[in-house]
Amino acid sequence: MSERVIPLVDQRLRVLPAVLPPQPIAPNGLLSDRLSRPLHDLRISVTDKCNFRCNYCMPKEVFNKDYAYLPHSDLLSFEEITRLARVFVAHGVQKIRLTGGEPLLRKNLEILVSQLAQLRTPQGQPLDLTLTTNGSLLARKAQLLKEAGLQRVTVSLDGLDDAVFRQMNDVDFPVADVLAGIEAAKAAGLGLDAQGRWSGLKVNMVVKRSTNVDQILPMARHFRGSGITLRFIEYMDVGATNGWCMDEVLPSAEVVKRIQQEFPLVALEANATGETAQRWGYADAHGKFDPKLGEIGVISSVTQAFCRDCNRARLSTEGKLYLCLFASQGWDLRELMRNKQASDADLASAIAHIWQGRDDRYSELRALLPAEQQASLGRRVEMSYIGG
Ligand code: SAM
Ligand code: SF4
Ligand code: SF4
Numbered sequence: 001m002s003e004r005v006i007p008l009v010d011q012r013l014r015v016l017p018a019v020l021p022p023q024p025i026a027p028n029g030l031l032s033d034r035l036s037r038p039l040h041d042l043r044i045s046v047t048d049k050c051n052f053r054c055n056y057c058m059p060k061e062v063f064n065k066d067y068a069y070l071p072h073s074d075l076l077s078f079e080e081i082t083r084l085a086r087v088f089v090a091h092g093v094q095k096i097r098l099t100g101g102e103p104l105l106r107k108n109l110e111i112l113v114s115q116l117a118q119l120r121t122p123q124g125q126p127l128d129l130t131l132t133t134n135g136s137l138l139a140r141k142a143q144l145l146k147e148a149g150l151q152r153v154t155v156s157l158d159g160l161d162d163a164v165f166r167q168m169n170d171v172d173f174p175v176a177d178v179l180a181g182i183e184a185a186k187a188a189g190l191g192l193d194a195q196g197r198w199s200g201l202k203v204n205m206v207v208k209r210s211t212n213v214d215q216i217l218p219m220a221r222h223f224r225g226s227g228i229t230l231r232f233i234e235y236m237d238v239g240a241t242n243g244w245c246m247d248e249v250l251p252s253a254e255v256v257k258r259i260q261q262e263f264p265l266v267a268l269e270a271n272a273t274g275e276t277a278q279r280w281g282y283a284d285a286h287g288k289f290d291p292k293l294g295e296i297g298v299i300s301s302v303t304q305a306f307c308r309d310c311n312r313a314r315l316s317t318e319g320k321l322y323l324c325l326f327a328s329q330g331w332d333l334r335e336l337m338r339n340k341q342a343s344d345a346d347l348a349s350a351i352a353h354i355w356q357g358r359d360d361r362y363s364e365l366r367a368l369l370p371a372e373q374q375a376s377l378g379r380r381v382e383m384s385y386i387g388g
Contacts, residue, residue, distance in 0.1 A: 015320060018331040018350045024176070025352035026345070027090035029122040033323075033358035040274060040311035042093045044081060046109065047101040048385050052134050053170035054158070056206055056235055056244075057385045060170055074318040080111045080337060084315065086141075089119050091311075093354070095128040097154075101317070101384050104137040110148040117149025118329075128156065136173060139183030142188040153190050154202040154231075155182050159215030160222055168211060182228065191227075198227060202297075206233045207250045213374045220259050224293055226281055231277050231297035237326075237366075252298035256280060259296065268295060274309040276301075277365040301325075305363035313355065316385055321351065324360035325383070 031039045042346070048070050053060045058086035067374040076084070085096060092223045096116055103109060119127055128151065135155040145153075157178050158168040165175045175234070182201065185191070191201040205219055216232065223230040257282075258267060266289050268279035275299030280287035289295075300306075314322040319334025331354050 005007050006212045009054075009190045014041070014329040015332045016329055018321070018333050018336045018354065020342075020346055020349055021353040024345060025349045025356075027087070027092075027122075027352070029090065029092045029229055031091045031352055031355050033355050035308070035359055035361070037274075037309065037358070038311050039088070039092050039313055039355050041095045041097070041285075041313070043097045043314045043316065044085070044087045044100055045100050045317045045385065046081070046098055046103045046106040046112065047075070049101060049105050050102040050134070050384055051105060051136055051171065052102065052173060054134075054206075055170055056168075056208060070318055071192060076315075076317070076319045076334060078112040078115060080317070080319065081112060082119070083337070083344070084319070084347065085116055086104055086119055086343055087351060088313070089115045089121060089127065090348060090360040091351060093127075094121055094125070095130070098129075099186050102136070103131055104132055104133050104141050109333060110150075113148040113150045115144055128152075132156065133181075134169070134173075135181035136177035139177070139184040142181070142184040142190060146188040146190050150190060151193060152199060152201065154184070154204055155208070156204045157182075157219075158205050158213045158220045161215060166214050168206075168208075176299040186227070192223070198387065201228045203228055203230050204233055204234055204299075205230065207255060208235045209248045209250045213250055216258050217253055217262060220263065220296065224263065227294065229295055229297055231299055234302040236301050246302075249302050251303040252278070252300040253303070255298055265296070276306060278304075284379070301363055303367075305361070305367045307361035307364040310361070321354060323354070323358045325363035327360060 050058055052058070053063060059367065113129065116127065116129055120379060122125065129149065129153040131145070131150060133156070134153045135157065138153070138155065159165045160174050160175055168173050182203065187203055191198060193199045203223060207213060207216065220231055234252055235244070235249050256265060264283040264287060265280040266283050266287065266291060268281045270279065277299050279295050279297055281295045282293035284290035314325065316322060316330055317335070319332065320330030320331050322330045333347065333350070336347065336350055
């Protein structure tokens with residue numbers, strides 16, 4: 001068996017100053033990058049800490065008691081996050097996802113949610129405001145978050161078998177508590193839109209070939225017909241610490257094939273441009289999609305790159321802007337805000353300038369490489385630092 005080598009490089013140190021362009025760029029809601037991709041979606045990481053040690057994300061060997069997390073003074077305050085979010089929204093962002101680390105570990109997160117819930121798009125619409133969580137604290141927090149204005153949540157759960165799940169989260173956390181969190185979210189009305197229509201909750205399952213492939217069908221059976229969309233994520237080579245190799249990736253096409261052996265599926269249209277998941281609906285006895293049975297999603301970031309429509313920006317816990325999940329550098333917006341006393345107009349210009357220079361398409365480029373070179377493509381920032 002080959003030994004796993006974990007490079008201990010602090011990816012957070014690669015910072016670029018956010019500079020003001022020669023001419024101010026006023027927001028008009030229509031920003032686009034060098035590949036004509038709009039800025040639509042902002043993921044905000046609110047903490048780099050987590051109470052799980054999922055081996056594909058924060059392996060224990062690296063994220064141990066000696067790991068240097070960011071000091072609290074380095075984190076963006078809620079006011080700073082909301083200020084930046086307002087500028088992003090003026091540039092066209094319509095959807096904000098809070099993430100981490102584990103976002104529910106950030107104290108008083110509901111206060112941030114209530115601030116973000118008040119933002120409006122240039123057309124006067126509220127944002128699509130959501131959060132990704134491991135679900136461990138959701139039973140306690142769901143009601144508060146809903147009251148603060150959170151609309152939806154995505155809960156990560158990698159299996160229903162307790163032994164498998166405990167092995168994946170690596171802190172002995174039981175499945176039952178995550179399921180209780182999902183129930184609490186449903187009971188609190190997370191997943192109901194402003195008009196009271198059910199837009200659904202999502203559950204994300206990362207599939208690792210050696211660990212939880214046998215959980216695919218039990219998970220599908222459990223969530224079919226529940227109003228919850230189960231999404232299977234290909235294990236990705238994010239960060240520099242998870243010891244990724246292609247052999248561990250179960251292609252999404254395989255996932256669909258396995259489920260189809262028990263439940264017929266029909267391909268569904270994407271809900272929106274840039275949507276990360278391909279949708280498959282459960283079919284009725286006539287082979288037609290049955291909305292009562294619901295749907296699954298597959299996120300094929302390894303085997304089927306979807307960079308062409310990628311409209312997502314990521315704001316790290318301490319205020320760096322990343323243009324790609326696999327980026328190796330971020331632009332320091334906090335410095336501009338805190339030390340350079342930038343006005344909102346300055347922030348808008350700097351953000352526009354950065355987005356207009358964007359040509360990231362990591363997954364597409366990786367797919368062009370021969371398999372043996374795919375694991376060594378550049379250094380990347382950790383998922384727990386900029387969120388999923
Ligand atoms: N802690 C929260 C959670 O687990 O939902 C939010 C942050 S987590 C980084 C966001 C998402 O990234 C989760 O759904 C997680 O399963 C996914 N993720 C983390 N590492 C991954 C990897 N190597 N490949 C694919 N997905 C990954
Ligand atoms: Fe924590 Fe989420 Fe990463 Fe798991 S995937 S270690 S829950 S941040
Ligand atoms: Fe977007 Fe980067 Fe993922 Fe491509 S690899 S879809 S550019 S985040």
